[in-house]
Amino acid sequence: MTTVALFGSWILTRRDGKPAVARDRWVLVEGDRIAAITPDRPAADVTYDRPGRLVLPGLMNLHNHCFSEAIARSHTEDGRGRKGGKSIVYTVLLPLSKTASTVLSPQERLAVARLGILQLLKGGATTVMEPFRNGLPEMFEAAEEMGLRFYGAPYLFSTADAKAGPDGRVSYAGDDGAADLAVWNALHARWEGRAEGRIRLAMSPHATDTCGPDLLRACAARARELGVPITTHLAQSDDEVATIRARHGGRSPAEYLDWLGLLAPDLLAAHCIASSDDDLRLMAARGATVLNCPRVFARAGRTAAFSRFAGHGIRTLVGTDGYNMDLLGELNAASLISKIDAGRAEVAESAALVDAVTGEAAAAIGRPDLGVLAPGAKADLTVVEMTHPHLQPLHDPLRALIALANRANIAQVVVDGRVLVEDGRYLAGDEAAITREGAAAIERIWDLPEARAAFEEA
Numbered sequence: 001m002t003t004v005a006l007f008g009s010w011i012l013t014r015r016d017g018k019p020a021v022a023r024d025r026w027v028l029v030e031g032d033r034i035a036a037i038t039p040d041r042p043a044a045d046v047t048y049d050r051p052g053r054l055v056l057p058g059l060m061n062l063h064n065h066c067f068s069e070a071i072a073r074s075h076t077e078d079g080r081g082r083k084g085g086k087s088i089v090y091t092v093l094l095p096l097s098k099t100a101s102t103v104l105s106p107q108e109r110l111a112v113a114r115l116g117i118l119q120l121l122k123g124g125a126t127t128v129m130e131p132f133r134n135g136l137p138e139m140f141e142a143a144e145e146m147g148l149r150f151y152g153a154p155y156l157f158s159t160a161d162a163k164a165g166p167d168g169r170v171s172y173a174g175d176d177g178a179a180d181l182a183v184w185n186a187l188h189a190r191w192e193g194r195a196e197g198r199i200r201l202a203m204s205p206h207a208t209d210t211c212g213p214d215l216l217r218a219c220a221a222r223a224r225e226l227g228v229p230i231t232t233h234l235a236q237s238d239d240e241v242a243t244i245r246a247r248h249g250g251r252s253p254a255e256y257l258d259w260l261g262l263l264a265p266d267l268l269a270a271h272c273i274a275s276s277d278d279d280l281r282l283m284a285a286r287g288a289t290v291l292n293c294p295r296v297f298a299r300a301g302r303t304a305a306f307s308r309f310a311g312h313g314i315r316t317l318v319g320t321d322g323y324n325m326d327l328l329g330e331l332n333a334a335s336l337i338s339k340i341d342a343g344r345a346e347v348a349e350s351a352a353l354v355d356a357v358t359g360e361a362a363a364a365i366g367r368p369d370l371g372v373l374a375p376g377a378k379a380d381l382t383v384v385e386m387t388h389p390h391l392q393p394l395h396d397p398l399r400a401l402i403a404l405a406n407r408a409n410i411a412q413v414v415v416d417g418r419v420l421v422e423d424g425r426y427l428a429g430d431e432a433a434i435t436r437e438g439a440a441a442i443e444r445i446w447d448l449p450e451a452r453a454a455f456e457e458a
Ligand SMILES: [Zn+2]
Pocket: 063, 064, 065, 131, 233, 270, 321, 322
């Protein structure tokens, strides 16, 4: 069994149930587990003795769309693709990813998936939960090959062709989600537990306005039979709230999920920005988790404040969604946007935000072996280089991490004891080739008239 010793001038520990920092510790890794945290230099096969680094438990980004983000990047900035001020989810992102799954060859789709995962790893994520079109099994292939810990969340829809009308309302014909549940079951049979358990699945009904009651009930029953987490998009827009109220007897989206039995501790609900305070109180009472992704909404001029959800006593995590997979940058935005929203600085503090992508994230998916540096835990580590001029002198490592650091400061990424990134470079593949091939596949989509048309009409 290979042993690896890593020195941290600072390492993340816990004190009184909260993240805290200890000075000058060694982390000893044996195989895929942490064997010891010690002040004394241990003997090991491989030693990283690099003073000036902050060693964190592997960062967990439990809501991102690295595949569709790679395709849409820089096309949707400054309001492009947004029709009548409406969300681009139904007008641009879902149609584009559907195009990708039908037009690109399996090898091209794999190239896009690799590009997405490369940037996630270089950004310091060790565990990600990625919802994606169920016609993209290449996401699993790329995650397995590249070493990431991956909760794949292939979508289920009551119809695969949900479309928003001119009024923003989403329509779907019938309730034919049975086909998607069959696809999900097949993917689960093929992928769950592969790569020594690194590859897992989450049940992923797309959203309240694209999934009818029968499908949502069936999803919940199957997920609980298997013990897998459930993730969905919830209250992403005012239009979604109006649609659900009209369709389902005046219920809000949160009440709709509660009615169907989904609002529970195994649910990770992305966004909730159009949720009322009553909805948030209901979510807190049911123990559901909110996945807060502030930057994708900031881009559209909307406030998604981490502090609003956390302030209701809801377990609140931070993810990048479909915009800029820089998790440290997202935490910085979560801090700033919360402070603007609250009108004061003492909200969304650094320790809580670090916890949101480590300990709290692990708890939300029932993984006490992740999100913590302790003997027996999985050897998933994110190591940040703190010797940069913008981080010195380093008075308070956690506040510096949230306020000042970004993905360019990620020094090392370790998953299951395997060093995937060192000195900011991906070690297990050719970065330049992955980037070139992924970009070329994406250009093929933008060569299509229908892809460009989505923007010309805007
Ligand atoms: Zn999302």
